[in-house]
Amino acid sequence: MxxxxxxxxxxxxxxxxxxxxxxxxxxxxxxxxxxxxxxxxxxxxxxxxxxxxxxxxxxxxxxxxxxxxxxxxxxxxxxxxxxxxxxxxxxxxxxxxxxxxxxxxxRLRTAAATAVATELLARPEARTLAVFGAGIQARAHLEALMPLRHFERVLVCARSGAEALAAEFGGEAVDAAMAAAEGDVIVTATRSPTPLFDGARVRPGAFVAAVGSSTRAARELDDTLLARATTIAVEWRTAAELEAGDLVHCPAERWVELGELVARPRPRAAADIAVYKSVGIxxxxxxxxxxxxxxxxxx
The missing domain is CATH 3.30.1780.10 (ornithine cyclodeaminase, domain 1)
Known part of the structure; x- marks a missing residue:
């Protein structure tokens, strides 16, 4: 061995x-x-x-x-x-x-899984990448996702470190409302126990990946966004049921596993909002x- x-x-x-x-x-x-x-x-x-x-x-x-x-x-x-x-x-x-x-x-596997979901669910014409958080996973996601689309803008929203992280990727530090409203791809990589933004602000056609928590007591997304989402992807239903606080009020019948999407891709209309919730498996x-x-x- x-x-x-x-x-x-x-x-x-x-x-x-x-x-x-x-x-x-x-x-x-x-x-x-x-x-x-x-x-x-x-x-x-x-x-x-x-x-x-x-x-x-x-x-x-x-x-x-x-x-x-x-x-x-x-x-x-x-x-x-x-x-x-x-x-x-x-x-x-x-x-x-x-x-x-x-x-x-x-560090790598969480961002790599989000990259798989991004390839499947983010619109090809996505041009603005918004990230909530400025820690290890926020950086890993910027590194993993930047090559996947022709992003022209990078927005970073964080309590601290937003300016420094944004500068590394040629982006700008913004508030939560702007990140939510202008992101074509939005990644939440925080330890927030409560939703980070109003889901009504998210633009039609956006893809949102929530990767920051793996407990039922914490959530980064609100019910408004989940209600608007056409697709809600998870890594594995069993893990999501046990650990995804973001999905506590979202019926499991609405979820689709990432493996199902890889094996059998689904068509997506231009205005459809897609959400991916990761807990790590x-x-x-x-x-x-x-x-x-x-x-x-x-x-």
């Missing part, structure tokens, strides 16, 4: 590879060929320290030169600081193949781990 370090992951995995790997993994899921293990958490408090251990995973079939694998992602949290590992096993023998340090996976981590392990000779 091989131990793959964070440095090796960073040197091996790029944004385009990550997006392509997730597109293929979601295609498997959409065809009923991949299985997902839901996230499980245990929490405790010891001497005033908040502790948590979480696990999630997936089973992927062989794909080209990539072997069939079983995988789990396990991570610790101590006072809100996280450390991630992914372990891969051979589907042919059951033997362990590799354990990978996975902090970089978590083990399918994404296992898919990226498999690519890295294959490139480094572990499987």
């Amino acid at each position: 091989q131990l793959i370090t964070e440095a090796q992951v960073i040197a091996t995995l790029d944004r385009d590879t990550a997006r392509q790997a997730l597109h293929a993994a979601f295609a498997q899921h959409g065809h009923g060929q991949a299985q997902v293990l839901a996230r499980h958490r245990a929490t405790s408090a010891v001497d005033g320290t908040a502790l948590a251990i979480s696990a999630m995973g997936a089973i992927l079939q062989a794909d080209g030169d990539l072997p069939a694998v079983l995988g789990t992602k396990v991570y610790s949290a101590r006072n809100g600081r996280y450390h991630f590992l992914v372990s891969l096993f051979s589907a042919d023998t059951g033997a362990p193949l590799a354990t990978l340090e996975a902090n970089e996976f978590t 083990g399918l994404e981590d296992v898919a990226l781990a498999r690519v890295v392990a294959r490139r480094l000779g572990a499987c």
